[in-house]
Amino acid sequence: MADVKKIATRESYGNALKELAEEFPNLVVLDADLAAATKTGIFKKAYPDRHIDCGIAECNMMGVAAGLSLTGKIPFCSSFAMFAAGRAFEQVRNSIGYPHLNVKIGATHAGITVGEDGASHQCNEDIALMRTIPGMVVMCPADDVEAKAAVRAALEHEGPVYIRFGRAAVPVINDRPDYKFEIGKGTVVREGKDVTIVATGICVDSALGAAEKLAADGISAEVINICTIKPLDVDIIVNSAKKTGKVVTVEEHSVIGGLGSAVCDALSENLPTPVKKIGMQDVFGESGSAGELIKKYGIDADGVYASVKAFV
């Protein structure tokens, strides 16, 4: 098998900001002393006058972004997901969400693949928090191609957007000529008939790996990539569930309030279907390498395979 190119989506984020800077002259980028880690430093190097370091003060950063947007700028503000969605939740809710301002939040270092920093920095709650805010678009791209497309879509969209990026390098799986991205649209990345695996972010790769192993056992798994968790592509999930009758969700996030919950919300209202939620099972993470952690918490291809096998 040929080597698969691996890129961290935070890297894609930094590169996309730089690449889109000329096309979106009102784009400004805010950071909270993490430009090197969030990769907004890539933008800063090219456009120093359009990069505003707010220091270690995420709550103020969200408010400043709100104010900037009211003067016609399109601010993209960055920090780790823990601080952007966690610490500054109420600022995002009241200063950005409630007035429905054109502010974009690029939150990096989401989930357990933060790795060695441990549980204090591994945010498994951001999707849950952000999707409760009325009017907020919530995206979690799977790879480099999707991450860049999501950044562009966010800039083209009028209103608040939250995008979740990861620290660890992940395989590029969407590098194909017919790839199209649209906010609110999921993609069937592998067709199947026995079970539907709905995955988001880096877990799409795990789901594809699991589907391959399941096929060897004679189980045909359909894999759906959901980048936009809100608004959710309900049709693609319901249509697949009609066919397979069983749904598994996979996310690098708590099973409480994230993709799994969003899928259950959609299915319970439209087509009650048994669902198995794979993700962080109401526990905190811990230190370790990204690879070790996704294995331990069962969201790598082997873990997803085992869970799906037991479920079908």
Place this chain on the structure above:
Amino acid sequence: MDNLELKKHANDVRKGIVTSTHAAKCGHPGGSLSAADLYTFLYFEELNIDPKNPEKEDRDRFVLSKGHTAPGLYSALAYRGFFPVEDLKTLRHLGSYLQGHPNMHIPGVDMASGSLGQGISAAAGMALGAKLGNKDFRVYTLLGDGEIEEGQVWEAAMFAGFRKLDNFCVIVDNNGLQIDGPIDQVCSPYPIDKKFEAFNFHVINVDAHDFDALRSAFNEAKATKGMPTAIIMHSIKGKGVSFMENSVDWHGKAPNDEEYATAMADLAKIDEELAKEGK
């Protein structure tokens, strides 16, 4: 505008505060009244705004960081012509655009606010936006003296001082009282002036109920270059309504029918005095 005219407008603004909170049967009259002269000064003299075109691009911006004193802001906006004075009676009612705290659907309101400590950050962002866009509008924000106990206020102050936002003016309504009691007995933010000085602000202490002093302070703020200005405004909570003055009880309570009549009589007396002053 001459001071007598301003005083008359301020008294109208106070009537609007008393009337709207009475009609709402709730709301925050105390801190609205302490800042009534400021709202009047800003909307009738200081701010470059146009009630006929509330969103004109080069307007000065005002963010009410202490958003619970919305009755004062709404009253000033109404008397300045942004919307009908009559609508003040719909304050906090279901279906009214005059929400309990400011939001984006109110003509003349530049930013939703009410969760304390957040307005100042948005205002700082607007001031930075003006600088980045080479626009010459100014940005003003009003904070409560209790509000500055919020940590975010100091994040924003550090940011504005560091960025030398000299188009930015922070006003602190120092009426000395917050919900749980006198601010120096709850979690004292004193000395307020020295704190802002330490955050690289030009600081002016001023009597909140003296229009000459307010005028001179805002002129000084405009003339100050290379740093933002903080105007620490020493005020009387409940100012203008005898039984509300300096009383913490009137932070977040509406007058009943009897109290409403007394309050309006107090303000009518001020009108009479102002009429005599004009002769």
